[in-house]
Amino acid sequence: MVEKAYKFRFYPTPEQENLLRRTLGCVRLVYNKALAARTQAWYEQKERVSYKQTSAMLTNWKQQEDLDFLTQVSCVPLQQGLRHLQTAFTNFFSGRAKYPNFKKKRNGGSSEFTKSAFKWRNGQIYLAKCAEPLPIRWSRQLPQDCAPSTITVKLDPSGRWSVSLRVNDTRDLKLKPTKKLLGIDLGITSLVATSDGEKVANPKNLSKLHKKLRLAQKSLSRKTKGSNNYQKARLKVARIHAKIKDSRFDYTHKLTTQLIRENQTIVVEDLAVKNMVKNHKLARAISDANWGELVRQLEYKAEWYGRELIKVDRYFPSSKRCSNCGHIVEKLPLNIREWDCPECGSHHDRDINASINILAAGLAVSVCGATVRPSESKSRQAGAKKQKAPISDVRESRAVS
Numbered sequence: 001m002v003e004k005a006y007k008f009r010f011y012p013t014p015e016q017e018n019l020l021r022r023t024l025g026c027v028r029l030v031y032n033k034a035l036a037a038r039t040q041a042w043y044e045q046k047e048r049v050s051y052k053q054t055s056a057m058l059t060n061w062k063q064q065e066d067l068d069f070l071t072q073v074s075c076v077p078l079q080q081g082l083r084h085l086q087t088a089f090t091n092f093f094s095g096r097a098k099y100p101n102f103k104k105k106r107n108g109g110s111s112e113f114t115k116s117a118f119k120w121r122n123g124q125i126y127l128a129k130c131a132e133p134l135p136i137r138w139s140r141q142l143p144q145d146c147a148p149s150t151i152t153v154k155l156d157p158s159g160r161w162s163v164s165l166r167v168n169d170t171r172d173l174k175l176k177p178t179k180k181l182l183g184i185d186l187g188i189t190s191l192v193a194t195s196d197g198e199k200v201a202n203p204k205n206l207s208k209l210h211k212k213l214r215l216a217q218k219s220l221s222r223k224t225k226g227s228n229n230y231q232k233a234r235l236k237v238a239r240i241h242a243k244i245k246d247s248r249f250d251y252t253h254k255l256t257t258q259l260i261r262e263n264q265t266i267v268v269e270d271l272a273v274k275n276m277v278k279n280h281k282l283a284r285a286i287s288d289a290n291w292g293e294l295v296r297q298l299e300y301k302a303e304w305y306g307r308e309l310i311k312v313d314r315y316f317p318s319s320k321r322c323s324n325c326g327h328i329v330e331k332l333p334l335n336i337r338e339w340d341c342p343e344c345g346s347h348h349d350r351d352i353n354a355s356i357n358i359l360a361a362g363l364a365v366s367v368c369g370a371t372v373r374p375s376e377s378k379s380r381q382a383g384a385k386k387q388k389a390p391i392s393d394v395r396e397s398r399a400v401s
Helices: 014-045 051-063 065-072 075-093 205-221 228-262 283-289 291-304 350-368 391-400
Strands: 002-009 109-114 118-121 124-127 150-155 161-169 181-186 190-194 199-201 265-269 308-312 338-340 347-349
Touching: 014 051, 014 065, 014 075, 014 109, 014 150, 051 065, 051 075, 075 109, 124 150, 181 228, 181 291, 181 350, 190 228, 190 350, 205 228, 205 283, 228 291, 265 291, 265 350, 283 291, 291 308, 308 350, 347 350
Parallel strands: 181 265, 265 308
Antiparallel strands: 002 161, 109 150, 118 124, 150 161, 181 190, 190 199, 338 347
């Protein structure tokens, strides 16, 4: 059984839009008030406020005269907003995320409805306090005999409404096994270079609309904040951003689906994208390449369809190592795209050579559980002694596989 979310566009009636906008506003207000209360309690009394305490605060807020409008919307999205805040704090204290931020109206917003706040009847969705079903554009069908367990309604900054239906898919989605293995090197000039010697071009979605986006942002900066012209200009900028995002995600989904269908094992580098974008000269290009999302999609699609995804240590010198003899050059600047090995004389394309080394290293990790650091290799078993991992062993394991 696989948990999936199906996202659809919908176009609410004026009554539905009024109710949904009020719901989003109440969710945002409750979230921000709870965040402010938890922050204040920590700075003043050094106390941590729990979800249970914020839930009691919500009950008191509903009883206040100036906040009685909170009772006019469904209570489920408000409680779900508090749960999301608790998750944000859990991630913060675990070191997985930064401190939670306040929600802003200009970012749109979202509200989550559980089973008690909506009805699934004859293939239509009826939200709480809404008499008519949501006019959803069903671009694809849900799996047979699958009913949504949770519904999330979202309004993006460009003014588009969408709904995500979370379902449990009981179908067997595993593909027929194949013997093809593939190593992937992610780049900017070429988005993907494979160990088969192929390169996939980088669409550079931001570059295509960068001039149009720059002019729209320049026009927005001239407007008076809060005016009608400012809102029109802000909406224009948001729509350009939405177009860039849609084209980027569409290309990434098509590419990852093709890679998963054609290969049984895929090896990629475990890149630290958050650290790489700190380089201001390459930050825009790296963000536009969408490396993190590409690897994330490969990971969950491999689990869905019965494929294997192997991640290689980010410090493995895939570009500087000769895939023929194993010699590692001392320096290899980014502007050098082709080079000759000083030991064996082999001519290498930088990206293709890196993908071949990534595949070999990934197979070594899969077979013997070794690391691929240039200076050491250790077993996954606790207490194993450190030993050097020669490139010949890596090539042998690749040949056996």
